[in-house]
Amino acid sequence: xxxxxxxxxxxxxxxxxxxxxxxxNGRMYYKEVVRQMYDIGVGSLMIVFVISIFIGAVTAxxxxxxxxxxxxxxxxIGYIVRDMAIIELAPTFTCLVLAGKVGSNMAAxxxxxxxxEHIDAMEIMGVNxxxxxxxxxxxxxxxxIPVLVSISALISNFGGYLASVATGYYSxxxxxxxxxxxxxxxxxxxxxxxxxxxAFILTSVSCYQGYFVKGGSIELGEASTRAVxxxxxxxxxxxxxxxxxxTV
Amino acid sequence: xxxxxxxxKSFGDNHVLKGIDFTFETGKTNLIIGKSGAGKTxxxxxxxxxxxPSEGHVWYHDRDLTQMSKEETRELRMDVGMLFQGNALFDxxxxxxxxxxxxxxxxxxxxxxxxxxxxxxxxEVSLGGINKKFPSEIxxxxxxxxxxxxxxxxxxxYLFCDEPNSGLDPKTAIKIDELISEITKQHNITTVxxxxxxxxxxxxxxxxxxxxxxxxxxxxxxxxxMNTTNKTLEDFIFASPFLQRLRARALGSD
Ligand SMILES: Nc1ncnc2c1ncn2[C@@H]1O[C@H](COP(=O)(O)OP(=O)(O)O)[C@@H](O)[C@H]1O
Ligand SMILES: [Mg+2]
Numbered sequence: 001x002x003x004x005x006x007x008x009x010x011x012x013x014x015x016x017x018x019x020x021x022x023x024x025n026g027r028m029y030y031k032e033v034v035r036q037m038y039d040i041g042v043g044s045l046m047i048v049f050v051i052s053i054f055i056g057a058v059t060a061x062x063x064x065x066x067x068x069x070x071x072x073x074x075x076x077i078g079y080i081v082r083d084m085a086i087i088e089l090a091p092t093f094t095c096l097v098l099a100g101k102v103g104s105n106m107a108a109x110x111x112x113x114x115x116x117e118h119i120d121a122m123e124i125m126g127v128n129x130x131x132x133x134x135x136x137x138x139x140x141x142x143x144x145i146p147v148l149v150s151i152s153a154l155i156s157n158f159g160g161y162l163a164s165v166a167t168g169y170y171s172x173x174x175x176x177x178x179x180x181x182x183x184x185x186x187x188x189x190x191x192x193x194x195x196x197x198x199a200f201i202l203t204s205v206s207c208y209q210g211y212f213v214k215g216g217s218i219e220l221g222e223a224s225t226r227a228v229x230x231x232x233x234x235x236x237x238x239x240x241x242x243x244x245x246x247t248v
Numbered sequence: 249x250x251x252x253x254x255x256x257k258s259f260g261d262n263h264v265l266k267g268i269d270f271t272f273e274t275g276k277t278n279l280i281i282g283k284s285g286a287g288k289t290x291x292x293x294x295x296x297x298x299x300x301p302s303e304g305h306v307w308y309h310d311r312d313l314t315q316m317s318k319e320e321t322r323e324l325r326m327d328v329g330m331l332f333q334g335n336a337l338f339d340x341x342x343x344x345x346x347x348x349x350x351x352x353x354x355x356x357x358x359x360x361x362x363x364x365x366x367x368x369x370x371x372e373v374s375l376g377g378i379n380k381k382f383p384s385e386i387x388x389x390x391x392x393x394x395x396x397x398x399x400x401x402x403x404x405x406y407l408f409c410d411e412p413n414s415g416l417d418p419k420t421a422i423k424i425d426e427l428i429s430e431i432t433k434q435h436n437i438t439t440v441x442x443x444x445x446x447x448x449x450x451x452x453x454x455x456x457x458x459x460x461x462x463x464x465x466x467x468x469x470x471x472x473x474m475n476t477t478n479k480t481l482e483d484f485i486f487a488s489p490f491l492q493r494l495r496a497r498a499l500g501s502d
Contacts (some may be wrong), residue, residue, distance in 0.1 A: 018318075120298055121336035124323035125350045125402075128318075203355050 006012035012208050019138065029136055038138030040102050046149055051097055052152040054158025055089045056081055063171060074170055078178020081160030086187045092239050095198035096155040098145060099231035103206035106137055107227035110210030111220045119211075123125035134207045138200070146192055153191065190246050197238050202231040249274050250295060250406065250438055254302035257290055264290050265301070266462035275436045277429050277452045281443055281484065282459035287441040289333065289461065292410055295440060296330060297321050308406075326354065329399030333410040333442075335391045337383040337398070343370075344379035347398045354402065369397040373427060389420040393427070400431060407432065407439045413448060421445065425452050446485060449473065458484065 023029040063080045110133055115121050119129045157179060164170040206227035213223040249270040257265040263367065264287040272278040272295075280288045293299040295306055296312050297354050306313040308324060330421040337346050343364030344366050351362045363379075363407065370376050373393035383391055392412060399407060409428060429452040432439040449456060453470035458481055476482060 026355075028353055076304060116339070117332050117334055117336040118338055121330070121332060121338075123298065124325055124328055124330040124408075125353065126322045126328075127353055128322065 008208075011234075012210070015130060015211070016204065017135045018128065020210040021128050023131065023135070024127060029132065032132070032136035033139050036137050039105075039145060040098075040140055040227075041144040044098060044101060044144075045151075045152040047097060047101060048094055048152050048229045049155055050147050051093060052085075052155035053159035053162065054132050055085060055093055055152070056156035057163035059084045059089065059156070060160035060163040064164060071102075073120065075174040077164055077170055078157075078160070078175040079181045080178070080180050082157055083182075083184075083187060085153045085156035085160075086191050088239075090156055091149045091191050091194035091198060092211060092235065094152045095145065095195070095235055096147050096232055097201060098148070099202040099206070099210045099235065100228050102141070103202045103227045103231045104224045106203065106206040107210035107224045108220060110134075110207055111213035112210075114211060114213050115216065115220060130211065132138065133211070134204075137207060138203050139194070141199040141203040142196060145202075149191060149195040152219050158248065186246075190242070193240055194239065197242060201234045201238060205231045207233060249309060250440070251305075251306060251307040252291070252295065253305040253307070255291065255301045256292060257269050257287070257294060257299070263462055265294075265459075268304070268457075268459070268464055269466065270457045271463060272438055272440050273455055274438045275432065277439045277441060277455040278442050278457070279443060279449060279453045280393070280459060281449055281453075283466075284485070285451075286445060286459040287462060288444075288459060289410055292408055292440065292442050296328060296408055297325075301463050303450050326402065327405040329402070329404035329458050331395045331399050331407075331409040331412055332390070333414065335383070335393060335395045337382050337394060341382075342379065343375075343381050343383065343386070343394050343411045346383070346394060349402050350398070350402050365401060367430065370394075372400070372431070373397045389416050389424070392416065392424055396424075396431070397425065400435075402472045405437060407437045409441045411442050411444070413443070413445055418447065422447060422451060428452070449485075459482075 007141065059081045060077055063077055067074070067077070079152050110119075113133070119133070122129045161175055165172050208224045209227040209230070213219055252268050252270045252272075255265050255268040256263075268291060282288050282293055284438065290299065293452065294301045297306070297316075301314065303315070311324070313321065313324070324480075338349065340348070344363070347366045347369055348362050350367060351357060354364070357365075365378070366449065370378065373396050375390060375393050375397070378386060378390070378394075383394065386394070388447070396409075396412075399409075407428070412428060413424050414423065425448050428439060428441065431437065441452075450470055453473070456466075456468055456470065456473070457464060458466040458478075460480045466476070466478045468476075473485065486495055
């Protein structure tokens with residue numbers, strides 16, 4: 001593996017604990033958490049809504065295609081859409097997209113502050129900038145991203161409904177029967193484990209990329225891109241590991 | 249009092265500082281002067297701990313900054329104010345929010361008291377009433393003064409200014425110098441200013457440190473500057489052909 005990765009991993013491990021120090025002023029941190037929750041949550045609702053409709057719709061159409069004239073009962077379509085969304089597509093797809101939206105935004109915001117010496121200015125005042133700039137984002141993401149993923153899972157089922165029932169291929173009662181069949185609560189646990197892990201990955205990777213940016217606007221752009229690419233890769237690796245560990 | 253002891257700093261093969269010893273006095277405007285690239289900013293950043301020296305110590309009275317833990321450094325910084333070369337004003341906040349930021353972060357005062365303190369500091373830099381403006385809406389000189397107001401809002405014992413009058417017209421530049429000098433006297437602050445501006449040197453240079461080729465080339469007060477025989481200092485002062493002609497004429501008519 002390339003030494004650049006090990007270098008950054010070591011630097012990250014050294015830096016990360018500094019995020020968890022006692023806030024200089026609880027109110028300022030709280031205000032920042034609320035602002036970030038709004039940015040991440042409300043700011044991403046629209047995109048989550050759109051991708052979730054398509055997640056459900058495409059799953060339904062693809063499944064219907066594979067179903068063809070087989071012996072599998074048609075009501076399975078609701079069941080398949082539901083479980084595909086909960087187990088894999090809602091958490092993973094949403095977080096991959098959020099890495100692009102929220103992660104790159106975090107990297108650019110913090111990186112810009114680094115380049116404009118805002119971080120130095122805060123350090124001179126005595127602020128622990130690792131903590132003040134990252135901890136609120138992390139808390140906000142750990143709360144809001146699971147919420148967004150839940151919404152995504154819900155809307156995916158609606159997207160599947162649109163594609164299968166509203167188009168007349170399946171009946172309302174078939175789809176709903178499927179939705180109500182074979183429900184395994186454990187899958188929901190798995191969804192939240194994924195959502196929380198992915199939220200953690202995309203926030204910490206993106207903030208790290210921004211916090212240690214050097215140079216000028218080109219480097220800032222690169223850092224923002226790296227935030228997305230590395231977050232995405234790590235999310236997929238984590239997805240695989242979680243799937244292995246939680247399904248045995 | 250701040251004392252730099254045998255400070256070395258290298259970036260790879262670039263040896264920027266090669267053994268600087270200097271004492272910055274309390275209640276005085278201490279100047280670090282030198283050509284662009286002489287290492288003034290690097291020295292200033294080492295003095296405030298934004299950079300670590302490759303070798304050497306920085307003493308705040310009897311406490312060594314280079315040996316402090318992160319927590320100790322942060323505690324010391326409660327007493328430090330700094331004006332950055334590019335101002336480093338938070339551009340998404342208004343002037344008032346900028347100056348109030350340290351108060352918000354480190355005090356539990358009521359909003360009304362904080363705003364009063366902000367207004368007092370704004371008056372101090374002659375900018376009363378611009379509270380609601382954003383940094384991008386005011387001139388460069390005003391931004392500098394807002395930077396000063398923010399630096400002094402928590403009543404620091406140490407004030408650092410990196411090129412406070414770069415990019416300003418001569419008149420505004422002198423006003424900024426006078427302002428910093430006044431604040432220094434009024435609150436008995438240890439002030440350290442980076443500059444390459446000769447006007448500043450002659451106006452407010454109570455204790456001057458001339459950096460050249462990584463070493464301390466000359467030290468003294470502004471009174472001693474004119475009578476100097478130090479070659480490096482002469483070169484620095486009379487860098488412009490205009491001043492050289494002026495001096496030649498003055499010497500010739502003697
Ligand atoms: N972070 C850094 N990394 C590498 N070299 C640096 C860094 N900061 C400053 N330098 C080098 O140190 C020298 C002095 O720079 P500086 O202190 O900014 O000069 P000035 O006296 O104009 O403020 C320059 O040659 C610069 O290239
Ligand atoms: Mg400089």
